[in-house]
Amino acid sequence: MRTNRISVAAGIVLAASIMVTLCAVAAVRATPEMARGLSAGTSKLDRAALATPSAELAEKVSELARFAGSNPAAAVAQLRKARVEVGKTKTSIFAFRNDKGRACLVVPEWIGFCEPNEGSSTPGLDWSIGGGDPQTPSKFIAVYSDDIAKVTLAVDGTDVSVSMSNNVAYAEFPADAKHAAFSAVRSDGRSNSVEIDLQD
Amino acid sequence: MHVQTIARKQLTAIAVAVLLALGVTAIAAAWSHEYVVNATFWANDSGHSGYNYNLDGNALNFTNAWGGSPTLGSRYIDAGGGGINAYDWRGASFIDWRTVSYGAAQCTANGGNGYPLYIYQCYTDN
Numbered sequence: 001m002r003t004n005r006i007s008v009a010a011g012i013v014l015a016a017s018i019m020v021t022l023c024a025v026a027a028v029r030a031t032p033e034m035a036r037g038l039s040a041g042t043s044k045l046d047r048a049a050l051a052t053p054s055a056e057l058a059e060k061v062s063e064l065a066r067f068a069g070s071n072p073a074a075a076v077a078q079l080r081k082a083r084v085e086v087g088k089t090k091t092s093i094f095a096f097r098n099d100k101g102r103a104c105l106v107v108p109e110w111i112g113f114c115e116p117n118e119g120s121s122t123p124g125l126d127w128s129i130g131g132g133d134p135q136t137p138s139k140f141i142a143v144y145s146d147d148i149a150k151v152t153l154a155v156d157g158t159d160v161s162v163s164m165s166n167n168v169a170y171a172e173f174p175a176d177a178k179h180a181a182f183s184a185v186r187s188d189g190r191s192n193s194v195e196i197d198l199q200d
Numbered sequence: 201m202h203v204q205t206i207a208r209k210q211l212t213a214i215a216v217a218v219l220l221a222l223g224v225t226a227i228a229a230a231w232s233h234e235y236v237v238n239a240t241f242w243a244n245d246s247g248h249s250g251y252n253y254n255l256d257g258n259a260l261n262f263t264n265a266w267g268g269s270p271t272l273g274s275r276y277i278d279a280g281g282g283g284i285n286a287y288d289w290r291g292a293s294f295i296d297w298r299t300v301s302y303g304a305a306q307c308t309a310n311g312g313n314g315y316p317l318y319i320y321q322c323y324t325d326n
Contacts, residue, residue: 060295068293110298112297
C-alpha cells in the first residue's frame with residue numbers, strides 16, 4: 001500500500017514537472033502579436049507645426065473629413081504640416097485626426113486618406129502606393145506608428161529610399177513600376193512586409 | 201421714349217439669356233456619380249462611372265469584411281479608354297484628387313487580392 005502511494009506521488013510530481021517544462025518552452029517560443037494598425041501611437045504627428053491652409057486646401061481637408069464622417073471645421077482647425085516639400089516633386093503632406101482620433105493625411109492635388117476605424121490591416125503602417133504618369137513619379141505615402149524604426153521599399157527588385165519624419169513615410173519611384181514590396185521594421189527587430197502588384 | 205423702351209427690353213432679354221446660360225453651365229459642371237454602392241469585389245472586379253469633363257475626385261470606401269488584406273485601386277479612364285495609373289490603397293476613406301480633363305473614374309480590386317472586399321461606395325464628381 002505504501003509503495004503504491006509513493007508511486008502515485010512520484011507520478012504526480014513527474015507529470016507536474018513535465019507540464020511546467022512544456023509551459024516554459026511554449027512561453028519562450030511564443031512571439032507576442034504585433035499591435036494592430038497604428039495602436040502603438042503616432043505622437044509626432046501632433047507635434048508637427050500647425051498649418052494655415054489656403055481656401056483650396058481647407059476645402060480638400062473638409063471634403064476628406066466629411067467623407068470620413070468627421071467634423072470638417074475641427075479638421076481644418078487642427079491641420080498640421082507633417083512633411084514639407086519632400087521628394088523631387090516637392091510634395092507637402094498635411095495631417096489631422098478625425099473624430100475617432102485616427103490619423104488622416106491630405107496631399108494636395110494628389111490623395112487624402114484616413115486610417116480605418118478598426119485599424120489598418122498592416123501592423124504599424126497605414127499606406128497608399130502608386131498613381132504616377134509619364135510626367136509624375138508614383139508615390140508611396142504612409143503613416144507609421146511610434147514603434148516603427150525603419151520603413152523599407154523595393155520596386156521591381158530595386159531598393160528605393162524612404163524618408164521618414166513626423167510619423168509620415170514618403171518615397172517616389174518610376175510610374176511604370178510593376179511590383180512593390182515594403183516592410184515596417186520595429187525597434188525590437190520584428191517586421192511585417194507587404195507585396196503588391198502595381199496596376200497599370 | 202419708344203426707342204428707350206425697346207432698348208430696355210433688349211437689355212432685359214440679353215440679361216435673362218446670360219443668366220440662363222450661366223445656370224445651364226453650372227448645372228452641367230456640378231456633376232457627380234455614385235457608381236458602385238454596397239458591392240462585393242473579388243480580385244480584378246471593377247466598376248466605373250459615366251464619362252464627363254474635368255473629373256477631380258474619386259472617393260472610395262471599403263472594408264476587408266472577409267479578412268485578409270485586399271486592396272482597392274483608384275484610377276481614371278481617359279477618352280480613348282486607356283487607363284491612367286491606379287493608386288492602390290487599403291482601408292476606410294480614400295479620395296483620389298488627381299484630375300482628368302475628360303474621362304471616367306474607376307475602382308478596381310487588385311488582381312493579387314486573396315480575399316474579396318466589401319465596397320460601401322465609389323463616387324466621383326467634377
